[in-house]
Amino acid sequence: MAQLGLVVPDELAGFSIDEMVTIAQRAEQRGYHSIWKGETSGTNSFMVLGAIARETEDIRLGTGIANVFSRSPTLLGMSGATLNALSDGRAILGLGVSSPPIVEEWHGQAYERPLRRAREAIEIIRQVLDGDTVEYDGEMFDVGPYSVGFETPSGEVPIFNAAMGERNRQLTGEFADGWMPVFTPLSELGGFATEITSAAADAGRPEPTIAPWVPAAVAEDPSVAKRRVKELLAQEMAMGYNRILATHGYGDSADEAHNRWHDGDREGATDAITDEVVEEFAVYGTPETCREQLAPYYEAGADLPILWPPFTASRGAVEELIDGFAPE
Structure with a gap:
């Protein structure tokens, strides 16, 4: 198993x-x-x-x-x-x-x-x-x-x-x-x-x-699950992990999320996390x-x-x- x-x-x-x-x-x-x-x-x-x-x-x-x-x-x-x-x-x-x-x-x-x-x-x-x-x-x-x-x-x-x-x-x-x-x-x-x-x-x-x-994340609606992992990724970019993603070629998305979060725009920070970043760094789906x-x-x-x-x-x-x- x-x-x-x-x-x-x-x-x-x-x-x-x-x-x-x-x-x-x-x-x-x-x-x-x-x-x-x-x-x-x-x-x-x-x-x-x-x-x-x-x-x-x-x-x-x-x-x-x-x-x-x-x-x-x-x-x-x-x-x-x-x-x-x-x-x-x-x-x-x-x-x-x-x-x-x-x-x-x-x-x-x-x-x-x-x-x-x-x-x-x-x-x-x-x-x-x-x-x-x-x-x-x-x-x-x-x-x-x-x-x-x-x-x-x-x-x-x-x-x-x-x-x-x-x-x-x-x-x-x-x-x-x-x-x-x-x-x-x-x-x-x-x-x-x-x-x-x-x-x-x-x-x-x-x-x-x-x-x-x-x-x-898991949800009956996959778009809800995707949004949840984007929220997590955005918050972690604000904690400084945007520098790590930049070394892997995802700096634009990560830096934008970092900057928007620190500007108080958490929704915008979540939106800045691209689908490509999600597919590389997270998993989500329905049950x-x-x-x-x-x-x-x-x-x-x-x-x-x-x-x-x-x-x-x-x-x-x-x-x-x-x-x-x-x-x-």
């Missing part, structure tokens, strides 16, 4: 923690592989996933993403190990370098050498998860020797990296267990996946899991047709597409999405 993940809508979309737990339970019942909790602001992803862990049995629980600046590598490892213990071995540690606005303005950290920091963080986290003594002398971190303090190793916790740039994708293949990109065009996904698996092979590592985030929209992702090498509901989606719309895309 094809694997599928879901980004749980959180307080930024108006959902309480109790509602997040209920959404995760529904996803588990419908056969989803994993649930992912974001953390740009709002609630703490590890704590919310810990609450979900106590109310579910099988679904995997991933941070999507925990950035490598706001917590030390040792704390990231401790948090991942704790979540893994709470969930009986279901944790996935989704990491990323985030962006200067979040790191500098929200966390008050200097956004320095992000890729080197990510590499060293992953190496330290692996030592922590081994449950013995951490000792590391790097360019960014000098840690230990210090005892982790676990009575027994926490068990394997996969580490996914939310890489977008070429050098970061290389890092993913060499050091991570999975690649979790955001805003990678479908037409380029296969080539990037091949790059990463080749880097892993060169490093003597297993093939990483390819797990792209995919904006998604009868939406599942087939994922086939090209699996064909391009995705192992675990992660569906990303629009921020404007109601509880009913999210449930419709879960049911419509549910693995058969």
Whole structure:
């Protein structure tokens, strides 16, 4: 059966923690592989996933993403190990370098050498998860020797990296267990996946899991579903992801959406998202047709597409999405 993940809508979309737990339970019942909790602001992803862990049995629980600046590598490892213990071995540690606005303005950290920091963080986290003594002398971190303090190793916790740039994708293949990109065009996904698996092979590592985030919506009227993903894309362009789309050749649409959103014209920003952008970066459809929209992702090498509901989606719309895309 094809694997599928879901980004749980959180307080930024108006959902309480109790509602997040209920959404995760529904996803588990419908056969989803994993649930992912974001953390740009709002609630703490590890704590919310810990609450979900106590109310579910099988679904995997991933941070999507925990950035490598706001917590030390040792704390990231401790948090991942704790979540893994709470969930009986279901944790996935989704990491990323985030962006200067979040790191500098929200966390008050200097956004320095992000890729080197990510590499060293992953190496330290692996030592922590081994449950013995951490000792590391790097360019960014000098840690230990210090005892982790676990009575027994926490068990394997996969580490996914939310890489977008070429050098970061290389890092993913060499050091991570999975690649979790955001805003990678479908037409380029296969080539990037091949790059990463080749880097892993060169490093003597297993093939990483390819797990792209995919904006998604379901509605009886396909035009309504398309509008929902355009709204999500427009909002994310306003958050600065227009720069990422520009590197893939979609800068005109992305920049227009960014500028209109910041001018207060959210309808105009949504209108600026072209159908071509939607087809490359999102999936949508009716309950009868939406599942087939994922086939090209699996064909391009995705192992675990992660569906990303629009921020404007109601509880009913999210449930419709879960049911419509549910693995058969």
